[in-house]
Amino acid sequence: xxxxxxxxxxxxxxxxxxxxxxxxxxxxxxxxxxxxxxxxxxxxxxxxxxxxxxxxxxxxxxxxxxxxxxxxxxxxxxxxxxxxxxxxxxxxxxxxxxxxxxxxxxxxxxxxxxxxxxxxxxxxxxxxxxxxxxxxxxxxxxxxxxxxxxxxxxxxxxxxxxxxxxxxxxxxxxxxxxxxxxxxxxxxxxxxxxxxxxxxxxxxxxxxxxxxxxxxxxxxxxxxxxxxxxxxxxxxxxxxxxxxxxxxxxxxxxxxxxxxxxxxxxxxxxxxxxxxxxxxxxxxxxxxxxxxxxxxxxxxxxxxxxxxxxxxxxxxxxxxxxxxxxxxxxxxxxxxxxxxxxxxxxxxxxxxxxxxxxxxxxxxx
Amino acid sequence: xxxxxxxxxxxxxxxxxxxxxxxxxxxxxxxxxxxxxxxxxxxxxxxxxxxxxxxxxxxxxxxxxxxxxxxxxxxxxxxxxxxxxxxxxxxxxxxxxxxxxxxxxxxxxxxxxxxxxxxxxxxxxxxxxxxxxxxxxxxxxxxxxxxxxxxxxxxxxxxxxxxxxxxxxxxxxxxxxxxxxxxxxxxxxxxxxxxxxxxxxxxxxxxxxxxxxxxxxxxxxxxxxx
Numbered sequence: 001x002x003x004x005x006x007x008x009x010x011x012x013x014x015x016x017x018x019x020x021x022x023x024x025x026x027x028x029x030x031x032x033x034x035x036x037x038x039x040x041x042x043x044x045x046x047x048x049x050x051x052x053x054x055x056x057x058x059x060x061x062x063x064x065x066x067x068x069x070x071x072x073x074x075x076x077x078x079x080x081x082x083x084x085x086x087x088x089x090x091x092x093x094x095x096x097x098x099x100x101x102x103x104x105x106x107x108x109x110x111x112x113x114x115x116x117x118x119x120x121x122x123x124x125x126x127x128x129x130x131x132x133x134x135x136x137x138x139x140x141x142x143x144x145x146x147x148x149x150x151x152x153x154x155x156x157x158x159x160x161x162x163x164x165x166x167x168x169x170x171x172x173x174x175x176x177x178x179x180x181x182x183x184x185x186x187x188x189x190x191x192x193x194x195x196x197x198x199x200x201x202x203x204x205x206x207x208x209x210x211x212x213x214x215x216x217x218x219x220x221x222x223x224x225x226x227x228x229x230x231x232x233x234x235x236x237x238x239x240x241x242x243x244x245x246x247x248x249x250x251x252x253x254x255x256x257x258x259x260x261x262x263x264x265x266x267x268x269x270x271x272x273x274x275x276x277x278x279x280x281x282x283x284x285x286x287x288x289x290x291x292x293x294x295x296x297x298x299x300x301x302x303x304x305x306x307x308x309x310x311x312x313x314x315x316x317x318x319x320x321x322x323x324x325x326x327x328x329x330x331x332x333x334x335x336x337x338x339x340x341x342x343x344x345x346x347x348x349x350x351x352x353x354x355x356x357x358x359x360x361x362x363x364x365x
Numbered sequence: 366x367x368x369x370x371x372x373x374x375x376x377x378x379x380x381x382x383x384x385x386x387x388x389x390x391x392x393x394x395x396x397x398x399x400x401x402x403x404x405x406x407x408x409x410x411x412x413x414x415x416x417x418x419x420x421x422x423x424x425x426x427x428x429x430x431x432x433x434x435x436x437x438x439x440x441x442x443x444x445x446x447x448x449x450x451x452x453x454x455x456x457x458x459x460x461x462x463x464x465x466x467x468x469x470x471x472x473x474x475x476x477x478x479x480x481x482x483x484x485x486x487x488x489x490x491x492x493x494x495x496x497x498x499x500x501x502x503x504x505x506x507x508x509x510x511x512x513x514x515x516x517x518x519x520x521x522x523x524x525x526x527x528x529x530x531x532x533x534x535x536x537x538x539x540x541x542x543x544x545x546x547x548x549x550x551x552x553x554x555x556x557x558x559x560x561x562x563x564x565x566x567x568x569x570x571x572x573x574x575x576x577x578x579x580x581x582x583x584x585x586x587x588x589x590x591x
Contacts, residue, residue, distance in 0.1 A: 055489050081492040082500075088493035094486050098508045107504075108494030157495060 039214035087154030144175035206364035230333035266330025288337035398476035428534025479513020
């Protein structure tokens with residue numbers, strides 16, 4: 001494939017062999033938005049990210065980012081990490097212990113020629129809410145604060161590709177929820193393509209536009225987020241956590257019952273009352289295990305979220321007792337994990353119309 | 366005045382020798398320590414052992430080989446002669462060469478420990494922030510290894526001040542040129558001048574104690590404020 005033909009996006013092909021682990025991937029990734037590299041620990045997602053950064057040198061590798069060639073082992077091309085226009089956020093921030101927060105932030109910025117700087121110090125500081133920390137030393141910061149400084153420091157090199165290695169993994173739940181909004185603002189306010197390594201389905205569902213599923217050093221699925229997560233042919237390792245992500249719009253608040261109505265193509269759901277205004281968009285996740293199926297619209301049930309849907313396909317799930325059913329609810333894909341016994345009793349067949357009962361939805365925001 | 370001009374000359378010479386030696390050792394020891402800290406080469410073991418040899422060798426053994434090497438037929442002697450410098454034994458330059466070998470491990474090992482303690486992660490962070498390897502060395506490694514450099518300088522200086530056997534083997538006892546304090550004390554004792562020996566020996570004792578006090582004291586409150 002010639003460079004001219006693939007001028008945008010990221011083409012990454014790496015082969016790397018260690019004694020106990022090998023990476024072998026060939027990926028075409030979009031040159032914009034957030035792409036999640038998703039998999040269990042040991043799946044090779046961090047190694048892949050380090051290969052893109054040049055921190056790891058795959059003996060056999062080719063990497064082209066938006067038309068620029070960073071590695072081509074056949075022609076002995078290898079751009080060292082410090083010459084790649086990347087920003088890298090490490091799992092544990094990795095701030096310089098001998099420099100104040102301000103000088104940590106300036107470290108990368110000062111090394112980028114002024115005309116190439118597109119992110120101002122004040123902008124990054126404001127975006128991540130760290131202006132009160134500027135004169136502190138890193139050992140006087142909390143884990144969440146350190147990570148926010150690490151993200152700002154990476155942004156200040158005005159990267160053309162932002163690489164994030166599980167930036168939330170070292171943080172507890174409270175700190176995570178402290179940082180997630182900043183990551184979302186990043187996504188919304190800066191047009192920098194991001195590769196985001198994570199093993200958390202909720203993080204991926206909340207932040208990503210595109211997802212690559214990795215297992216044992218191989219990419220087993222990739223594509224647009226909602227479409228990929230709703231795929232049935234994913235290995236069983238993922239199906240205990242199977243589910244779809246839906247983006248809905250706030251269509252109404254019910255002050256009496258403290259509920260909020262979210263609409264999306266194919267229906268609506270009621271969730272616990274949200275503070276957001278009408279018209280705001282929210283992502284939520286529907287786990288396959290929280291979806292049950294009924295032939296008729298259930299009356300006298302406590303489940304309020306019912307959607308008419310059509311069966312598309314059915315496959316074996318993670319246990320022999322269960323199957324995964326893929327549904328089309330008026331344009332929104334859904335997955336249901338039901339017992340094989342129920343499937344037989346309902347005589348589930350492709351094309352069949354039925355009702356999906358959603359027990360709970362997990363709001364990602 | 367308990368110390369005569371010969372004593373003062375010995376003190377000044379000792380100070381000069383230790384300063385020059387420490388300076389050379391910092392320049393020479395830093396790349397060696399960096400290499401030892403970072404390499405995965407099989408030569409790491411042998412080179413590390415050679416650097417550590419002066420820790421265990423009797424100074425007379427080291428001094429003897431240096432004397433031979435720097436003599437008219439030794440390989441160092443051949444080089445210095447072909448450069449028109451004559452031979453080094455019984456000169457101040459010869460003492461510097463000897464001291465550099467003698468105190469090498471006292472500078473290399475603290476530096477190596479400091480470099481190893483820094484680890485890979487700050488270097489990787491610097492690389493992703495556009496710093497070249499040289500830039501990283503000066504802007505990240507050196508400041509992070511500062512305690513190691515302080516320890517290395519103090520130990521290198523103090524150990525050179527305490528040198529006796531090597532000096533005697535390759536420097537002899539020439540006043541103002543190679544007669545350092547430790548040799549001067551020896552001479553005083555030989556001449557039964559115990560009072561003067563006391564003054565010099567007591568001075569060395571006090572100096573050594575203060576050096577170690579500074580070293581251990583600074584380790585206790587080592588930190589990264591400021």
